[in-house]
Amino acid sequence: MSLIKINSADNVAVAISPVEAGRELVVGDSRITSISNIEFGHKIALTDIKAGEAVIKYGYPIGYTTANIKVGEHVHTHNLKTGLSEQLTYNYEPKLKQVENDVSGSFMGFKRQNGKVGVRNEIWIVPTVGCVNPICETVAKKAQDMLKGSVQGVYSFPHPYGCSQLGDDHENTKKALCGLIKHPNAGGVLVMGLGCENNDIEDLREMLNLSDETRVKFMVCQDVEDETSTALEFVNELIETAKDDIRENIPTSELIVGLKCGGSDGLSGITANPLVGLFADKLVAEGGSVILTEVPEMFGAETILMDRCINEEVFQKTVSLINDFKSYFASCGQPVYENPSPGNKDGGITTLEEKSLGCTQKCGSVAVVDVISYGEVLQTKGLNLLQSPGNDLVATSALAVSGAHVVLFTTGRGTPFGSPVPTVKISSNSVLAKKKSNWIDFDAGELVGGACADELAEHLYDYIVKLASGEISTKTEINEIKDFTIFKNGVTL
Numbered sequence: 506m507s508l509i510k511i512n513s514a515d516n517v518a519v520a521i522s523p524v525e526a527g528r529e530l531v532v533g534d535s536r537i538t539s540i541s542n543i544e545f546g547h548k549i550a551l552t553d554i555k556a557g558e559a560v561i562k563y564g565y566p567i568g569y570t571t572a573n574i575k576v577g578e579h580v581h582t583h584n585l586k587t588g589l590s591e592q593l594t595y596n597y598e599p600k601l602k603q604v605e606n607d608v609s610g611s612f613m614g615f616k617r618q619n620g621k622v623g624v625r626n627e628i629w630i631v632p633t634v635g636c637v638n639p640i641c642e643t644v645a646k647k648a649q650d651m652l653k654g655s656v657q658g659v660y661s662f663p664h665p666y667g668c669s670q671l672g673d674d675h676e677n678t679k680k681a682l683c684g685l686i687k688h689p690n691a692g693g694v695l696v697m698g699l700g701c702e703n704n705d706i707e708d709l710r711e712m713l714n715l716s717d718e719t720r721v722k723f724m725v726c727q728d729v730e731d732e733t734s735t736a737l738e739f740v741n742e743l744i745e746t747a748k749d750d751i752r753e754n755i756p757t758s759e760l761i762v763g764l765k766c767g768g769s770d771g772l773s774g775i776t777a778n779p780l781v782g783l784f785a786d787k788l789v790a791e792g793g794s795v796i797l798t799e800v801p802e803m804f805g806a807e808t809i810l811m812d813r814c815i816n817e818e819v820f821q822k823t824v825s826l827i828n829d830f831k832s833y834f835a836s837c838g839q840p841v842y843e844n845p846s847p848g849n850k851d852g853g854i855t856t857l858e859e860k861s862l863g864c865t866q867k868c869g870s871v872a873v874v875d876v877i878s879y880g881e882v883l884q885t886k887g888l889n890l891l892q893s894p895g896n897d898l899v900a901t902s903a904l905a906v907s908g909a910h911v912v913l914f915t916t917g918r919g920t921p922f923g924s925p926v927p928t929v930k931i932s933s934n935s936v937l938a939k940k941k942s943n944w945i946d947f948d949a950g951e952l953v954g955g956a957c958a959d960e961l962a963e964h965l966y967d968y969i970v971k972l973a974s975g976e977i978s979t980k981t982e983i984n985e986i987k988d989f990t991i992f993k994n995g996v997t998l
Contacts (some may be wrong), residue, residue, distance in 0.1 A: 515563070519547070540575060609757050609791040622760075633666045655749070660824070706723055762796070762960060794883060794885075
């Protein structure tokens with residue numbers, strides 16, 4: 506099999522192996538002859554398509570042709586353009602799938618005093634301002650020799666912000682840092698400030714509203730003589746407090762998993778994303794939660810999500826989520842469709858609609874129960890949509906800030922980055938999984954080789970349970986990669 510037709514309504518198919526011009530191909534009950542060379546992951550026309558007509562993939566339009574296309578011809582950027590436009594008016598037309606609740610499984614996690622649950626027991630060093638980044642990183646490195654008991658590591662999260670910011674940027678920085686500081690994957694946190702930044706450490710402390718500060722320490726570098734030795738003393742105190750924390754049996758209904766994709770290819774919407782969608786459906790059926798973000802990569806598929814909103818209020822929140830992000834693009838003088846990336850296009854994705862229809866499959870088929878603003882923490886169990894851009898580092902950091910214990914990151918191109926929480930790289934194709942085995946944790950490309958989707962989804966579920974229980978580590982954890990990036994869209998003084 507060289508081609509996959511995803512939906513019966515589609516007028517294109519996807520090449521799952523390179524196709525040379527002049528080759529006769531079988532697609533379902535039809536036979537076509539390729540008149541172009543078609544690269545892996547790229548599209549081939551199954552019928553003649555006139556100029557200006559819709560190209561259909563996943564059962565939905567992914568754009569409109571700019572020239573007549575013959576059956577067997579390559580369909581891509583040279584003859585297909587986006588159909589996206591600016592803000593739209595939407596109607597609530599719910600199409601909710603009835604989901605049968607499943608018996609919750611369990612994992613071994615750390616139950617915190619505030620009732621939250623963590624899947625790791627780490628010490629985090631969080632700078633209030635970029636000026637103290639080098640000190641935080643130095644302290645984290647020196648503290649690795651101080652580990653005791655169940656404490657798994659000491660990590661710093663440098664960022665360039667916390668000063669010279671105004672308005673929403675300043676508030677977003679504070680909210681993001683608060684979410685990180687209160688994350689249950691940290692058994693203890695040292696908050697380190699400089700002393701003259703506008704992200705004042707006392708204001709941040711008040712915003713955190715901690716009932717117990719035995720797990721969070723605060724330090725102002727300008728107030729101490731030797732900031733490194735003082736910080737190490739604080740870290741040692743945190744390690745002593747957290748070292749006796751033990752894992753206990755926790756229902757999977759407490760698990761929160763973030764969903765993100767990046768460096769997609771033509772198979773991402775056929776293998777990796779639908780596989781994660783099956784996992785999402787199972788976790789939500791057990792009472793757990795998933796968070797879908799990267800709002801620009803909902804453009805073109807937003808009505809599918811809107812029709813799954815649990816009520817009118819959530820629908821209106823979703824409409825605002827989409828239109829506000831389009832307004833953000835417009836306010837910067839940028840078109841809403843300036844995506845996919847060059848790597849996406851090389852992999853066979855032509856338009857943002859096509860990318861979005863593949864991307865949104867990560868959240869399965871369950872109802873949308875809430876929309877979370879950037880920097881806010883998940884409140885309602887189930888599928889949540891999160892306000893964040895598509896940038897990999899910004900979006901995965903936002904997922905962690907909103908409470909995700911683990912991030913599932915699907916990719917067809919590969920990337921080494923990590924987030925503050927365990928980040929599972931799921932490849933859309935087996936070639937990538939083999940070539941970059943030091944990056945990839947799970948191979949969804951097996952689906953093209955004939956693997957059963959339900960069985961592979963069960964394997965993924967079992968993998969996540971073991972990961973959450975600390976039985977295994979992601980490649981980013983093994984490589985000690987933990988990135989943290991804050992969303993910025995305003996003025997720097």
